[in-house]
Amino acid sequence: SNMLGEPLKLRHALAKYMRRGSDLESWWYVQDGKDAFQFRPGKVCHLMNPDINQEIYGMPEYLGALLSASLSHSADMFRKLYYDNGSHAGCIIYIGAAQVNRESMDSLKETLQGARGGGAFKNVLIHAPNGGKEGVQILPFQQITAKDEFMNVKAASRDDVLAAHRVPPQLMGAMPGEKSAFGDVEKAARVYAINELMPVMEAMKHINDWLGEEVIRFNPYALLDTQPTS
Structure with a gap:
């Protein structure tokens, strides 16, 4: 603000590092490796979504979809x-022959250790002397489980992420x-636009x-100014 207290610029403070004071009136910017910075009273505007458990920070609407986003990741x-590994490198090699020497093993x-890629599948080597009728068997994992x-x-x-943001899939x-x-x-x-964008605009x-x-100030949504096509 200027000398008259009129605003000159609005800046966005990173919510990740914002903390409210114990009086719920003061605001602090707390970031690791830096000194905590206290904002002057009345200099922070907080647009908060309601939360049934607390009324200090609110709750982002997307919070319920974080687990689904993590699952997708x-x-x-x-x-x-799986593809970095080549899929062929993940297998069980079963050796039942008794005459295999230690150097060969x-x-x-x-x-096998050199053939393994990022670790989606690991190679398993089993040596069981006189353990079966076939001396060597190779069992690819992708053919098993x-x-x-x-x-x-x-x-x-x-679908979970789309539902959390309530965005029609064709718009994504x-x-x-x-x-x-x-x-x-x-x-x-x-x-x-009517159900989601306009409420956000009004809140802002x-x-x-x-x-x-x-x-x-927001420009009118173009599709709302035209007649819908049949």
């Missing part, structure tokens, strides 16, 4: 490691499943009331 990492172990349900996990986690570039469709994208955009206009002057 884990599925991506597993599939990436050590050489085979080193070869490598059912990661990747597509089902991705679809379920995607998502592809419909087989023999299905998402419907008219223009109608979906209109409903999304609280900053105007806090400052006592208009500093935030």
Whole structure:
């Protein structure tokens, strides 16, 4: 603000490092490795979503989808490691021959360790002298239990994230499943604008009331100014 107390600039403070004082009136910026900074009274505007457990910080609307987003990330990492590993390198090598010498076994172990990639699957070497009718057997993991349900996990986690943000999937570039469709994208955009975007815009206009002057203004949503197509 200037010498008259009029605002010159609005800046966004990173919510991750913002802390409220015990009096619930003061605000602090607390970041590791730096001295805590206290804002002057009345210099912080907090737009807060309600929380049934506390009324200090509120709760982000996306919080309920963090677990689904983490699950989707884990599925991506597993599939990436699967392909980095080559899938062929994850297997059980069963050696039942008694005449295998120690030098050959050590050489085979080193070869298997070098073939392993990021660790999605590990190689297992089993040496059981006189343990079976076949001397050497190679059992690929992907032929045994490598059912990661990747597509089902991705679809379920995607739906959870979309539901948390209440965004129509066609506006996110998502592809419909087989023999299905998402419907008219223009109608979906209109409903999304009315039910989701406009309430957020109205909430952000609280900053105007806090400052006592208009500093935030939104352009009309283009699709709401036109007649819907039949």
